[in-house]
Amino acid sequence: MVKKEKIDLFRQLKSRDYLASGTPALVKTGEGRYLTVEGKGAPGGEDFNRKIGALYGVAYTIKMTRKYAGEQDYVVGKLEAQWWSDSKSEDFGNLPPEKWRWKLMIRTPGFVEQKELESAVSVLLEKKKDQAVKEIKLETIAEGQCVQMLHVGPYEEERKSVERMKAFAEEQGLKFSGLHHEIYISDPRRVPPKQLKTILRIPVSRL
Amino acid sequence: MKPSTLKDYKERMLRVLIHIQEHLDDEPDLEELARIACFSMYHFHRIFRGMLGESVREHIRRLKLERAASRLKHSNTPVTTIAFEAGYESHEAFTRAFKAMAGISPSEFRLQKGSLSQPVSPSEVHYQERAQLSDFIPVQMGGVSMEVKFENIMPMRVAFVRHVGPYDECGKAWDKLTTELGRRGLLGTDTKYIGLCYDDPDVTPAEKVRYDACVTVPEDFMPENDIGVQTIAGGEYVLVTHFGPYNRLGETYARLFGEWLPRSGRHLRSAPCLEVYLNDPEGTDPEDLVTDIYVPLESR
Numbered sequence: 001m002v003k004k005e006k007i008d009l010f011r012q013l014k015s016r017d018y019l020a021s022g023t024p025a026l027v028k029t030g031e032g033r034y035l036t037v038e039g040k041g042a043p044g045g046e047d048f049n050r051k052i053g054a055l056y057g058v059a060y061t062i063k064m065t066r067k068y069a070g071e072q073d074y075v076v077g078k079l080e081a082q083w084w085s086d087s088k089s090e091d092f093g094n095l096p097p098e099k100w101r102w103k104l105m106i107r108t109p110g111f112v113e114q115k116e117l118e119s120a121v122s123v124l125l126e127k128k129k130d131q132a133v134k135e136i137k138l139e140t141i142a143e144g145q146c147v148q149m150l151h152v153g154p155y156e157e158e159r160k161s162v163e164r165m166k167a168f169a170e171e172q173g174l175k176f177s178g179l180h181h182e183i184y185i186s187d188p189r190r191v192p193p194k195q196l197k198t199i200l201r202i203p204v205s206r207l
Numbered sequence: 208m209k210p211s212t213l214k215d216y217k218e219r220m221l222r223v224l225i226h227i228q229e230h231l232d233d234e235p236d237l238e239e240l241a242r243i244a245c246f247s248m249y250h251f252h253r254i255f256r257g258m259l260g261e262s263v264r265e266h267i268r269r270l271k272l273e274r275a276a277s278r279l280k281h282s283n284t285p286v287t288t289i290a291f292e293a294g295y296e297s298h299e300a301f302t303r304a305f306k307a308m309a310g311i312s313p314s315e316f317r318l319q320k321g322s323l324s325q326p327v328s329p330s331e332v333h334y335q336e337r338a339q340l341s342d343f344i345p346v347q348m349g350g351v352s353m354e355v356k357f358e359n360i361m362p363m364r365v366a367f368v369r370h371v372g373p374y375d376e377c378g379k380a381w382d383k384l385t386t387e388l389g390r391r392g393l394l395g396t397d398t399k400y401i402g403l404c405y406d407d408p409d410v411t412p413a414e415k416v417r418y419d420a421c422v423t424v425p426e427d428f429m430p431e432n433d434i435g436v437q438t439i440a441g442g443e444y445v446l447v448t449h450f451g452p453y454n455r456l457g458e459t460y461a462r463l464f465g466e467w468l469p470r471s472g473r474h475l476r477s478a479p480c481l482e483v484y485l486n487d488p489e490g491t492d493p494e495d496l497v498t499d500i501y502v503p504l505e506s507r
Contacts, residue, residue, distance in 0.1 A: 010490065057395040064389025067382075075490040123392040187486055190448070190497045 178203025252407030257465025260329025
């Protein structure tokens, strides 16, 4: 039996969507399919943890159902998240974490379909998993041109990196025009805060 | 520092080392060696490696080569006979192994009446021509002292697939287990992925090494087909975290069993060690893998 190579989107897109170094740079990101779920409140809070659990539950159920059926196998992607707030005037980072809005995302190959999501959700509900699985969506997101950089250090110190990204964008005659997007490379449960690696991505457009 | 347990561990291991030297030509019998030292079979091979810096098999192989050197020097026995006594089927294989140890071939060694003043060995335990071994110094790994934690864990109900064969092929058991549980919606962020290792891959023939790939499951999960259910014993464990590729787990085990254990004042419970894998090896670079090693302790 010839086995097709397992798809690993993060590795495959390392020189495009996930290209990031210690200095801000412009990247042209492609359209991507994601499993997503939205929520509100501090990272690590109750809603956040419930939704992470629901998102991973769905992601692994879809992947393993495909694998069991002998279909194209793939690596479950890294956790990503977009962050914003309801305030028109204030940047979310200036508000208390309880007011933060977020969308947790896991990049998924384009061949994963809505009906696979639906059957995974019903399997999980049958197993009496958290009702939050009902909120998981399959979305196609296109961010286009973005400023991107690798932030190394605690999440609380991201602001410095964002300032650099902003200055870089302005030098290029660009402005931030989309949601603050983070891609989590390190596992915060084990990696010391000083060594945490996070890709920061912010869509930009002409000034 | 608990010198009394260090002394106790040393004395027990010394009995094993003497037994090995007196039975160099026998196939090593791990169960017998463990019994001589009063160590559990689950842990004996790791304590040995930790204290001696080499596996039982490597240890015996080296002592036989040292004995061969002595026979080359002090007897006229033909090289082929000496090679055979050292456990080598061919003259070439013996020459290669001997050269790796002594730097020169067996016949050169014999001509030069060479001496093995400083044969390479991590533990400084050498082949004893006449006298019985009376003491040894356990290998000191040095470096930063090991960070360990103690944890009391509750018994864990797990689904498992047993793998019998070389360790580096246990991925097949994981595939079977995670595919089956995953499609049933049983893998989530609270799932624990645990490996149980029963054998020493250095001594047990590769095709007989047993390993259980385990995943925590709820009470209502029932065994079926190749997927069994067992309960991992609760109780006190010492916990050390291994950072990096799985094929280097042995180094962390060696430090824990060689450096920490003999000085800890603690004794091990006769149950397998647990490896708890904290990230998904599919999407993680080997250097970024994190594994918690749990070693079962006897209660004080």
